[in-house]
Amino acid sequence: MTTTEKPKYVYDFSEGKKELKNLLGGKGANLGEMTNLGLNIPPGFTLTTEACLIYFKSPKKLMAEIEPMVLDHLKHLEELTKKKFGDKKNPLLVSVRSGAPQSMPGMMDTVLNLGLTDESVLGMAEQVKNPRFAYDSYRRFIQMFGDVVMGIGDEKFERILDKYKRKISRTAQDTDLTVADLQNVIADYKALYEKEISSSFPQDPFKQLFLSIEAVFKSWNNKRAITYRKISNIPNFGTAVNIQAMVFGNKGDNSGTGVAFTRDPSNGDNIKFGEYLTNAQGEDVVAGIRTPKKLDEMDKEFPEIYKELKNTMLKLENHYRDMQDIEFTIEDGKLFILQTRNGKRTPSAAVKIAVDMVKEGLIDKEKAIMSIDPDKISKLLFKSIDEGAIVHVLAKGINASPGAVSGIAIFDSDRAEELANSGEEEIILVRPQTKPEDVHGLYASSGVLTQFGGKTSHAAVVARGMGKPAVVGAQDIEIDEENKEFRIAGTVIEEGDYITIDGTTGRVIEGKVPLVEPEIKGEFLELLEIADEIRTMGVRANADTPIDSNKAIEFGAEGIGLCRTEHMFMAQERLPVVQKMIMAQTKEDRQDALNKILPMQKGDFLEIFKIMEGKPVTIRLLDPPLHEFLPELSTVLLERQELQMTNSLSKTLLEISPLDEELKKKNKVIRLIRSLSEENPMMGLRGCRLGIVWPEINEMQVRAIFQAACELKLKGVNVIPEVMIPLIGMISELQFVKAQLLEIVEETIKEYGVELDYKFGTMIEIPRAALTADEIAMEAEFFSFGTNDLTQMTFGFSRDDAEGKFIPVYLNKEILERNPFEFLDQDGVGKLMKIAIELGRKTRPDLKLGICGEHGGEPSSIKFAHSIGLDYVSCSPFRIPVARIAAAQAEIEHKKK
């Protein structure tokens, strides 16, 4: 390679544009874009993500290569700012900030005020006539450099700072420190640095700069960044490094720094929204150290600047056609924009903003739909606290991420993760404030409560991103981390005690309280209607009860894709009859019990059919192994042994045997459970196999379905039943069961003298069914992919065992990227589905195809379902809005191809 071909690793901001996001990172690209828009951007330049990736291959070589390029751009920066890097009189200070192609807030490192030394701090103090500001900047720089670049724990610096603040008063802020205080702090900081690093704090600004650049590169692969990427599915792009002339929000009361959103990120309202701090640097707002002021207070404090800021915000939103999250700094009454990016928002804000922007003509419907993360939409169906409930409100904090949730209070992220891994599902993480190190704890929890910080604090941003309820800045609670408890007005909440947080209102409540399910209305409804206009794939619900069916209709289901009849067997008052049926010794006894169950099942179907009037209802015949309806063997064995011992004792002492009868009964139950127990019930006598061995159960169910259907039909209700036979692996099974049941169907319809449209179909959940789908389709009018079981059989994973025993290990060791029970495995299970579809449609071109596993409600799986040509997905009622949007996105993406 000749020198002329050397890759371009450094871009001046003026060379940047938003299309170069992958190369320059989001921050760098947008700084370029804004520079070219003519906004007031401190000048600077960007080291590319490409440089970062090469750094990880050969760090020394890369650093040597970029050095002359950086120095060259630095020279240009000196010219623009008329300052000189490392100058004793008028030093140029810079910030060094990471900036990845996708936003990873707080995940990577930043160094501010770089370029200060013992000498230049004097010059700067002199130059700006503000020694306090200069020393404050210097102590901040030493602290950040020490922490970020050299790895000295930030808390060690904070302890020194605290010591000096306490000398003033118990409640002193860092702004209360005098120049003398700050000089002491700096001396102590430098001593700490020397002690920790065994060399003194570097006084060469070039050394400071290159060490910082390396630190930012390295931060791409620190643990929290890797975790965040994994959770957020962000590829290994590398980070860019932005080196920018500093502007100072901490120059005094005519300075400040803040964050502004062009719309309210928590509800999407079209109002400017944000927070700022006077006399502070950017990190202070985000870190939640001081509680900031609301953006509209600027109208009084900085009216001109506020006006300018609002205009800039409007300009940026119109330019990017999306809600913007902007960082700004005011230096001596002059506004600088340091960053803009598409703002993170709550799901409800996302919906409102999308719909509003369509109405405002800013974006079209397709863009509106594509702007929504369908998975987070499910969070929109937020629960709220039952208004009628009597609750004990402990405290009120800031409503940072909506929704109410109850859970046990846990005071430490590691502990939260540990509990979640062991199956605990209701955890509220309670922290003074969260830091990037807490991401795994937030991920493991159902909600977060912090003592400090505002709506743009770390906890708030991350919780909103994850769609989890958050209450932040609940300053009245006193957290005692050591004893794992918090106190408020005489109440002590210990680790493991239940609390409820309401992220919609900011309330913190003692104990578990009744929660109310959400409704769909307003912009959410409008958005779903837009999705329905676009999508071509149907959306049905998995619903077993009239309650589910009502929810399904409410959330927009176009039918029931899976009605599991066994749930009807499990009802408390029915179970004894079901057990009697199973225990029956003769065909007559069994028939007797079944005759009692028939009207119950029929009653269910009557209600469900009525609710689903005019829409297809797919009913799956009994699927689980019968022993699921019986008590545990070991329980009964222990009961018998106790009986036996009591018995033998009674006989010895009392010479009577009063329990012999009971013992006989127990023996009978034991024999039955034994005869039904299986080594691998998942692959045993269940599904259609049950119907072949014990046909009476299927017959009763079909009778119940068609009696209900015919009765309603007579009353003019349009009923469309679809009978689904589970666990088919061979055409011969389907032929046998179908022939058996068809007779009853025809007989019932004839009896009522009605006309009824119905279908017979099958689940495709056994690999063999997929492999022989051409045969199966000869008898089946529809296929419904039961992807839960199909995943189990294709992987040879028993879900119950795998998720407890080895899937976590697999995820951890990256043997699995994602849990295949949550995200459809497109390479394996998906291949089998494609084979089934191809073969099935060859036999029967109008074969109706759907999916009714849990994957039917998961966006990436829904898009896959669309891509392989399914007619519909079926999912739990609460996932239906997700499915409607994901289906619309699938169609949009499909059309683009």
Next chain:
Amino acid sequence: MTTTEKPKYVYDFSEGKKELKNLLGGKGANLGEMTNLGLNIPPGFTLTTEACLIYFKSPKKLMAEIEPMVLDHLKHLEELTKKKFGDKKNPLLVSVRSGAPQSMPGMMDTVLNLGLTDESVLGMAEQVKNPRFAYDSYRRFIQMFGDVVMGIGDEKFERILDKYKRKISRTAQDTDLTVADLQNVIADYKALYEKEISSSFPQDPFKQLFLSIEAVFKSWNNKRAITYRKISNIPNFGTAVNIQAMVFGNKGDNSGTGVAFTRDPSNGDNIKFGEYLTNAQGEDVVAGIRTPKKLDEMDKEFPEIYKELKNTMLKLENHYRDMQDIEFTIEDGKLFILQTRNGKRTPSAAVKIAVDMVKEGLIDKEKAIMSIDPDKISKLLFKSIDEGAIVHVLAKGINASPGAVSGIAIFDSDRAEELANSGEEEIILVRPQTKPEDVHGLYASSGVLTQFGGKTSHAAVVARGMGKPAVVGAQDIEIDEENKEFRIAGTVIEEGDYITIDGTTGRVIEGKVPLVEPEIKGEFLELLEIADEIRTMGVRANADTPIDSNKAIEFGAEGIGLCRTEHMFMAQERLPVVQKMIMAQTKEDRQDALNKILPMQKGDFLEIFKIMEGKPVTIRLLDPPLHEFLPELSTVLLERQELQMTNSLSKTLLEISPLDEELKKKNKVIRLIRSLSEENPMMGLRGCRLGIVWPEINEMQVRAIFQAACELKLKGVNVIPEVMIPLIGMISELQFVKAQLLEIVEETIKEYGVELDYKFGTMIEIPRAALTADEIAMEAEFFSFGTNDLTQMTFGFSRDDAEGKFIPVYLNKEILERNPFEFLDQDGVGKLMKIAIELGRKTRPDLKLGICGEHGGEPSSIKFAHSIGLDYVSCSPFRIPVARIAAAQAEIEHKKK
């Protein structure tokens, strides 16, 4: 259709030839062939199998259509025999016999002496000057017609016959009956007939004929014929009907009837072999009613005819180039041949005959191999009774089918079937004699013992066909069917008592006795060598121990295809160490236990490698879930409860608590078993998943394998280890495990400083592995199809549960044709294998492919394995000869295509 186009439903024997077997049945075609060979065949004609199949569609129409054809041929028969059908003076009598394209001995119906009436019997008596013969024939005809055509139970006729025999003496034979006796018998027979049928015995011979033809047609679909076809995999061809002029073996002492084999069907010796009865009709020999004479006794009794018969036998064998089973009748000193067919033979006879015929130049090697039923070859490895064992011989019978076997005595075929279905594997069916109705009982048993009958009796023929040991005609035992026992010299054997039969020597022995495994030598060895010359597919053994390995070598294995390492864990002295390893609380404790297991495993491998010197040994790493090595949870729970109750009792009474320590131990074990227990262990933490979660076990195993291999290599022993990783479903699993183990392998080899060829490969037993075989093949140097698990996962069948709970029902209802765990499911599992092979070889053209499920020893599965291009099959040592022959047949069949 015009009359000229009417199908030809009837063929004169002179029109027949052996190539028309499918149309005329085996018997009809061979009668034609023999007629044209110029042998002395009573004339006759054949109704085609086509007519039979059409009969089942429209019986009346078919009967009307064939009537004129039959009458036409009958007229021709009258001309040839110079007798007249239904004539009072010189009546033509005929036999009506079934004859299917494939031999189904005794399965279908036959009527002899048809044409006799009250009047014609007088004429016949007069004409042949032998009234006893005439009346004997008439009573036989009434009996057969009544039984076969009209369905009156044969035992009712026998009861009448017995009554008259007893009047003469307790031991009288039917030949002792006088004309007067026979006239009485006939009168009683006719009365019985009238009582049962409500009409008198038909005196119109045409009516007799057409009713009999219909009866034979119908017999194709009687229950025992259907069962036989199912067991023998015979398609629904239909049966032909042969109508043939009668010749009479019961005409007096210059007459007789017999069965002759051109070679000995029990051992294949090239000597004429057979049995005959003087003054008897054909059915008498087969039915085993009188004990027949040996064929060579004819040399004295009928020397001329014997010579003629021997010439005919030679002629027929040379003509058919196969051992012939010939039925003949001597009428008044004249020899008639009534049937010839390829004779059924024991597997050892089949082998000897095939090899001999190759040597004699009668057939080529390929024909020799194709003449063998490979599945029955396994029976050749007959067990014999340990010569050193002291045995109590109860009785001696005829050695009708070789091999020794022990089992419980069962006196009834239904009961035998019932027990076999419930899992009993050791059953000896004990019957006075067997009839076609007993086929299901014979099928369910391991051997058969009869009181009556000779080597050509039903029990003998069927047992030989099935390759099961049989002792027949053990006349000294007295069977009491009612009380389900037999007595012999003071010993009573009741139902369920163990006996041993030795079909090689004819001994019946009390109890279970030690049996000795067979060897391969003589013609068997020669045949296997012929197979090896022909076959292209390799044959390996599944062998886990040095004993297995020795057997494998003895039986001709070319390597080990599956060495299951867990069997080494199960040894009694090792299990406690293995349990310790599993129960270990720390990594150190586990390593400690593993360090103890390592030398044990290494010792096994040293021995196995030595035995298999120069041949590849595929070792599968630990596969089963760990709880298989621990006690049952419910057992330990009950033990704990007992402890607790004793404890609380002791505390109350003695105020001591001596068992607290034990209780703690139990609690620990319970916790462990609970933590390891799984809902569906088949799909749980096992196979490579174990190695990923607990890598230390795999590491120990690989260390043991390679230490053993290297040590032997140093000593100059050529060792070829192939490490097989089980239960792979994803390439990422294989990468992870392989990387982990490769390190140990390389380290070990380096330590010993040897050169060692080794391979890493995987089982293909998870559907997902087959579906993504292109990826898997990137890391695997070989695939071994684990068709047991692959069948489980593809069908979603847990073998343990399915075979007990619903596969019998499936087979019974014909939802499954064959058990997919015995016969590879080519449509489903086979399709998955084809996908895997195609994908795997695309990535790695030299990928080595084998099969190591039980199917590797089943002939139809072996042929399938050949057809899809596998390099080898691996099966249990005892199935290796089967596999060698099946592989040769596969190659021959392949070349023909």
